[in-house]
Amino acid sequence: MTPQDIIDSEAYYESLSVYVVNGTPAAARLSCGGVIEACLAVARGELKKTFAIVRPPGHHAEPDEHMGFCFFNNVAIATRVVQLLTPMKKILILDWDVHHGNGTQRAFYDDPSVLYISLHRYESGQFYPCGTFGSMVSCGEGPGLGYSVNIPWPEKGMTDADYIHAFQQVVMPIAMEFSPDLVIISAGFDAADGDELGECHVTPTGFAHMTHMLASLAGGRLVVALEGGYNMDASASSAVAVARVILGEAPPELPPQIATEVGTETVYQVAVEQSKYWKSVNPKACEPREDVTENTFSIPEILKAHRQHYLYSKHNMLQVPLMTAEYEERFGTQVMCTNDLLENKTLVVFVHEFGNLRVELNKKPHATCVSSTLI
C-alpha cells in the first residue's frame, strides 16, 4: 500500500477496529505461522508445552472477516493444521481473553472435534465484539451443539475467585468429559488486574492456577498463544506466571477464594445451560446460596395485626398509646378505642384474651392459644 492508500482506507479499517501499515501482512503471517509451529511441535511430541508470544492476535478474526486488531485467526488455523497433519484430532481451545473470541467460535460452531470454551465480559451483548454470539445460550449448532461453551460475565470487576469457580464447576468438568488430545489457550491478558480495557482483577497467580488446571489435560500437551492485553506490566507479569507453570513450577499459593455474587450466579446459569449437553456439569453443586431473611412472624403476631387492621377499617378504632415502654412492647398493638373516647360520657371496656386455637406445623404438634372470649 502507498501512504495514500493507507490514508484512503483508514475509515474502512477503523470501522473494523483494525489498524494497518505496510508491514501488517507480513507480521500477521508471522504471528499465525508462529502459533502453527508451536502447536505442531507439541502435537508431534517435539515439545511438551509451548508459549507463542505473538502479535497481532487472532481470536476476533472470522473465517471471512478481519476485525478487532486480528487478521488471521492464529489459534483456529493452527487447530486445523494440527488436525490435518498429526494424529491429534480432539482439541480444546480455552479462551480467557476478556473479549469473546467470536472468530474462533464461528470457525468451529458446527464441529464437535473442537471444544471452544470462553470466559469473557458480555454485559448483555454490549461489550466488544457485541451481539449475542457470546451469550451462554450460544452453544454450537448441528453436530457441534454443546461444543461452544460461553461463560459471559455480566459486568466488569471479575476476580480470581470467579474464574477459579468457573473452572471448578464448568470448565474442568466439561474438559475432562471431552478428553482432548491437545489444549490451546487463547491467552489474552486483558482480564488482568490493572488492564484499563478489561477492568477485571485476575492476578498473575490466578492465571497460573488456570494454566495448571489445563495442564492436567491431554497428557500435558498444552500450547499458550498470546491474544489481547493492554497494560504492558500486567500482561508481562501474567505471562511470566503462566510461563513458570509451563516450565513445571507449581502455581503460587492463593489466599482464600470466594466468588462474587455476580460470578456465582453466572456460573450457575451456565451450568444449567451446559448440563443439557454434559453429564459432568451439576448445576445443583453451584446453586447460589439464598440466605434466609428475617421475615417470619408468629401466629399470635399475625392475628394481632389482623385484628388491629379489622377494628380500624371496620369500626374506625384507633390504637391507644400505653404508659411505659414495657407495656408498649407487651400490649402495644392490642389496646384499641373508638374515636369518640373523649366525648362520650359512657366508657365501656372490653378485656379479653386469645382463645384456644390449635394448629399443627411440620407434623410437630404445636399448640398456640388465641382467644375470642369477651369478658
Ligand SMILES: [Zn+2]
Ligand atoms: Zn481482548
